[in-house]
Amino acid sequence: MMFHVEQLAPMICPSCQNKSFKPLMDVGDHFLSKERFKLLQCGLCSLLRTDPMPSETEIGAYYKSDQYLSHGAERKGLFASLYRLAKNHNLSWKTNLISRLHNDASYLDYGCGTADLISHCQSRGMNVRGAEPNSEAISHAPSDVRAAIVSPKEELESIRTYDVISLWHVLEHIHEPREVLLKLKEKINSSGHLVIAIPNYASFDAKHYGAHWAAWDVPRHLWHYTPDQIIPFLESLGFNHIDTKAMWFDAFYVSLLSERYKGRPAFLGIFWASISNLRALFNKKRTCSSQTYIFRLK
């Protein structure tokens, strides 16, 4: 497989529009290509950018792995078992969160991946649709689930509006987050909500693992956020931040994967994830490995 990335676009921070970035660290694509990338930090707002950033046509090659789609869902062993446990817990947790935001919500899962959440919401009788660029990802979903899913381009161009739109670990994959968030804002009904889950590079596990932190996931993750960065970004786009939820399972998933990348035993991942979660629990800012931010239209 050939990987090739050309740097074409000028660097402008999507959050604060600043044009000066400075190198922070070098990280590898441990998952697939083994290529090296740089993390460049915005001099004003601290947003990180993967450099070079593969274009929208180039990035497809970096997802060409069955493992990436399923994240090892069919596999055996401690890692796969924990993954399945976390996945089932997450489906209920996400569905409950959406239901609590709005009774009878019309809901869009933007970047729905394998559409498990859409399936789960449909089984609860919820009014849900999805958008997903990877047609292979949704190919195994039942036909009534697939019927509710279109491409992100088609969704953004449609006139459909929603009470709740979510991006579950999606924003970090989007080339032009500012443009997409502004388009999604137009699709949210008055008093509607935007839910964004993203890795947090200010977490303890990110600092502990450094360049081996699995949630860098370069170059599939194009932009890297922290709580101090994402909240002002969304507020500048016309949203009010109303809540942040810690995602405790993510510390385990990311730490186990990070230990695997370092060629070390899985139990170390469980140990460091527990430390990371304990520190997040007693930290006022709750800087967990990944967090879900809930915003309301201003």
Ligand SMILES: [Zn+2]
């Ligand atoms: Zn910036």
